[in-house]
Structure formats: structure tokens, C-alpha cells
Amino acid sequence: MIGIIDYGAGNIRSVSNxxxxxGIGHTVSSSIGELQRADKLILPGVGEARMxxxxxxxxxxxxxxxxxxxxxxxxxxxxxLLFEKSDERHTDCLGILxxxxxxxxxxxxxxxxxxxMGWNQVRRRNDSPLFAGxxxxxxxxxxxxxxxxxxxxxxxxxxxxxxxxxxxxxxxxYGVQFHPEKSGSxxxxxxxxxxxxx
Amino acid sequence: xxTKRIIPCLDVKDGKxxxxxxxxxxRDAGDPVELAARYSDEGADELVFLDISASHEGxxxxxxxxxxxxxxxxxxxxxxGGISTVYDVKRVxxxxxxxxxxxxxxxxxxxxxxxxxxxxxxxxxxxxxDVKRTNGGWTVWVKGGRxxxxxxxxxxxxxxxxxxxxxxxxxxxxxxxxxxxxxxxxLRELSTQVSVxxxxxxxxxxxxxxxxxxxxxxxxxxxxASLFHFQQIKIAELKSFLRQQHIPIR
Numbered sequence: 416m417i418g419i420i421d422y423g424a425g426n427i428r429s430v431s432n433x434x435x436x437x438g439i440g441h442t443v444s445s446s447i448g449e450l451q452r453a454d455k456l457i458l459p460g461v462g463e464a465r466m467x468x469x470x471x472x473x474x475x476x477x478x479x480x481x482x483x484x485x486x487x488x489x490x491x492x493x494x495x496l497l498f499e500k501s502d503e504r505h506t507d508c509l510g511i512l513x514x515x516x517x518x519x520x521x522x523x524x525x526x527x528x529x530x531x532m533g534w535n536q537v538r539r540r541n542d543s544p545l546f547a548g549x550x551x552x553x554x555x556x557x558x559x560x561x562x563x564x565x566x567x568x569x570x571x572x573x574x575x576x577x578x579x580x581x582x583x584x585x586x587x588x589y590g591v592q593f594h595p596e597k598s599g600s601x602x603x604x605x606x607x608x609x610x611x612x613x
Numbered sequence: 614x615x616t617k618r619i620i621p622c623l624d625v626k627d628g629k630x631x632x633x634x635x636x637x638x639x640r641d642a643g644d645p646v647e648l649a650a651r652y653s654d655e656g657a658d659e660l661v662f663l664d665i666s667a668s669h670e671g672x673x674x675x676x677x678x679x680x681x682x683x684x685x686x687x688x689x690x691x692x693x694g695g696i697s698t699v700y701d702v703k704r705v706x707x708x709x710x711x712x713x714x715x716x717x718x719x720x721x722x723x724x725x726x727x728x729x730x731x732x733x734x735x736x737x738x739x740x741x742x743d744v745k746r747t748n749g750g751w752t753v754w755v756k757g758g759r760x761x762x763x764x765x766x767x768x769x770x771x772x773x774x775x776x777x778x779x780x781x782x783x784x785x786x787x788x789x790x791x792x793x794x795x796x797x798x799x800l801r802e803l804s805t806q807v808s809v810x811x812x813x814x815x816x817x818x819x820x821x822x823x824x825x826x827x828x829x830x831x832x833x834x835x836x837x838a839s840l841f842h843f844q845q846i847k848i849a850e851l852k853s854f855l856r857q858q859h860i861p862i863r
Contacts (some may be wrong), residue, residue, distance in 0.1 A: 426684060426711070428707065428708070428709045429683060429709060429711075432683055432684050432687075432709065433687060436684075436687070436798075461733075461734060461735070461736065461737065462734045463734055466848075521808040528808060528809055528810045528811075528833060529809065530735070530736050530779055530780075530809070530810070531615065532736070532779070532780060532810050532833070533615050533616060533617075533618050533658065533659075533810070533833065533834070533844055534615070534616045534618070534658055534863040535614065535615045535616065536614070554616060554863040556688070556689055557615075557796075558689075558779075559736070560735070560736070560779075567660045574614060575615055594689075597685065597687060597688060597689045597711065598687065599653070599687050599688055600687075602687060603687060
């Protein structure tokens with residue numbers, strides 16, 4: 416059973432729809448009691464870092480999340496929250512991964528549009544079970560204005576004016592900047608991999 | 614490399630697609646959900662649904678459709694048409710849409726755009742702008758192209774991005790339905806001016822039109838409706854043509 420952490424962020428229904436399509440049992444909840452019974456967790460996220468951290472705080476989830484021992488997948492903003500800080504309204508995040516989330520700057524990167532919106536590729540840096548059976552040539556759907564720089568925990572990197580972390584992994588914590596739930600069959604495969612191989 | 618997006622647009626009324634299609638092998642050619650799944654399978658990068666229902670019942674049906682589309686396809690989709698409150702925006706997104714497109718309501722009340730972006734984030738807000746050429750420029754039209762606001766389209770486009778739009782869907786009313794090509798001058802002016810992605814709409818009739826919009830027009834995505842519905846151009850065929858022309862395509 417995968418627990419999808421419901422903290423008022425958008426796209427929870429999309430994640431749930433994708434798992435349903437894969438036949439993976441899951442529950443959507445914001446209660447620690449219920450989420451503790453899950454053997455894997457997904458932190459989805461669309462929106463803004465400060466509001467997301469505030470909602471997690473209000474739900475009393477922050478301390479518990481930092482010590483989670485089961486496989487954990489952060490999606491989009493859910494991945495960014497794994498880092499120490501975000502420049503988005505100078506937000507303190509979960510601090511599971513070292514580093515800071517920064518904004519795509521269309522002044523220093525004059526040829527790019529912000530948000531980074533659309534289908535892009537993920538260059539593998541290290542073997543990760545997340546990408547098992549997924550060709551390097553596959554594309555994933557991105558939509559974000561802030562990004563995680565490349566760090567030692569980067570397992571997938573994407574080019575957009577610069578190189579950023581599109582997939583990270585440390586111990587039981589996994590994160591993807593793109594939306595696997597919106598990335599067609601490659602995205603479904605990634606969620607299946609998380610369900611079966613992580 | 615970020616790829617250019619191909620976006621079929623479906624007009625829906627009371628939960629049914631309005632413009633006919635000549636897709637074969639569809640159980641119900643008017644079912645937007647089945648059509649969406651078909652486009653997704655053919656390689657569409659994203660979908661846009663424009664609701665032209667006027668009635669309250671029609672809007673309720675739209676939400677049910679959004680729920681069903683979200684269950685049926687694993688690609689992003691935008692829903693627009695008549696959305697005028699933050700409550701509407703949230704309901705459509707909660708039902709499973711990725712973005713909403715806002716048009717007349719934000720021209721009439723630009724603060725609505727800001728409030729919507731604050732609530733759901735710019736990434737989920739598309740400003741739809743319908744324009745017509747005037748002497749030496751372009752003006753914004755609303756209410757489905759029936760009313761001229763007299764506003765300068767380039768200025769309005771800039772204002773929508775300042776107020777929180779994360780993307781622009783720009784339709785040339787002059788070209789819409791003519792199949793004579795996108796308004797490339799308009800697209801180029803807009804795309805070089807704003808920092809958000811621009812979706813080109815209105816005028817696609819042949820393969821070359823897509824190239825023009827994406828190269829000279831600098832558009833980030835291209836949208837078409839009837840052309841795809843009637844399979845004058847198939848999405849797979851368009852994508853392979855664009856690839857041959859060295860346009861980055863998924």
C-alpha cells in the first residue's frame with residue numbers, strides 16, 4: 416500500500432489515477448496514523464514552497480517526514496522540499512538532501528522561457544531502480560520555475576539553459592522534478608518501478 | 614532538450630465535442646474522453662478543452678468530463694471557457710485538469726488573474742488572448758471574438774504575465790478557420806517580448822505552417838483543432854515531419 420500525502424497541494428488526483436491505472440493499492444491521507452501504515456510514501460506537489468511547508472507544518476507532518484524509513488518519492492515540488500532551503504519566498508525545507516532550490520533566471524539565461532514547461536529528457540547519472548526499463552530517449556513532462564542544482568545525490572539530470580537535477584536519490588528518499596503521473600507510458604513505468612523495485 | 618509541443622484543441626458543449634470529426638473506429642465521435650485517449654496514443658503532447666456550454670447544467674457536465682479525461686489520459690490538459698471565479702479555477706483543477714485558460718474574465722477584471730495565480734500558482738494559469746490585426750498592430754477581442762476591447766495585444770500579453778499567467782495561448786481571429794497559416798509576425802513579436810511560453814493558435818492548414826510558427830514565430834507550442842479532428846494531418850505524421858526539419862519533438 417502506497418500512502419499519498421495529502422497536504423492540500425494540487426495534482427493528488429492525477430497521482431492517484433496513475434496508480435489506479437497500474438493497479439497499485441494506495442491511500443490518500445494527511446493523518447500520520449494512517450500514513451504510518453503505508454509501506455511506501457509519495458509526496459506530490461504543485462504550487463509554492465512556503466505554502467507547502469506551512470501546510471505540512473499545520474498537518475504536523477514535518478518531524479515525522481524527516482525520519483521516514485520506508486521508500487519515499489517526492490514529485491515536482493515534493494522533490495524540491497527534500498532539500499535544505501528554497502529561494503522561493505526563502506523557505507526552510509525538510510533538509511533531507513543538502514543544497515538549495517533556486518529560480519530559473521530569464522535575465523542570465525536570456526533564451527529560455529520560465530516556467531520550464533513541456534517534455535524534456537533525463538540523462539542518467541547513476542543507476543537508479545526508478546529508471547529500470549526506461550530508455551534514455553524517453554521524455555518526461557516538466558512544469559516548474561525553480562530547480563535543484565546538480566548534487567552528488569543526482570541520479571538524473573536535465574538541460575534547460577543549464578543542467579539541473581531532475582531525479583535524486585538518497586537512501587530511501589527518491590525525488591523527481593518531472594510529473595511521472597503526466598508523462599505517458601514512461602511516467603507510468605517509473606511509478607511502477609517505485610512500486611515494485613524501490 | 615525541451616521539445617516543442619503539439620496540442621489538439623477540443624471544443625466541448627454539454628460534455629460533447631462540438632466540431633465533427635471523421636475519426637473512424639471511435640464508438641462515439643462526440644465523446645471527448647475517447648477522443649482525448651486517441652490523441653494521447655497518437656503522440657499529442659498536451660490537450661486543450663474549450664467549453665462553450667452556456668448553461669449551468671453544461672458546466673456541471675464539464676466537471677464530470679474533466680474527471681473522466683484525467684482518468685483516461687496520462688498527459689497534461691488545459692480546460693477553458695467561461696471560467697470567471699477562483700472557485701471555478703479550483704474546481705476544474707481539483708477535478709484533474711493541469712491548467713485552466715482564462716480569457717474574457719481576466720480582461721474584464723485583471724485582479725482575478727492575480728488572485729487565481731496566488732491560489733493555484735502561475736504554472737496552472739494560461740492567459741488566452743484572442744487578437745485581430747489593426748493598423749500596424751493587434752488588438753484584443755473578447756466574448757469569443759464578438760467584442761473589440763481596443764486594447765493593444767502586446768501590452769495586454771505583457772500585463773497578463775506580470776499578473777501571474779504562466780503561459781499564453783494566442784489565437785489569431787483573422788487566421789482562425791482559414792487554414793492559411795498562423796500569424797507568424799504576431800507570434801514572433803509576442804514570443805520575443807514575454808518570458809513565458811507561447812502557444813500558437815489559429816490558421817494551421819498544412820505541415821509548413823507548423824514549422825513557420827515554431828521557427829520564425831518562435832512559438833513554444835502549436836495548437837490546432839479541425840485539422841487534427843478531420844485527420845487532414847495526423848499527429849504522428851506532423852511529428853515525423855517536424856523531426857526531419859530538426860525541430861525538437863518528443
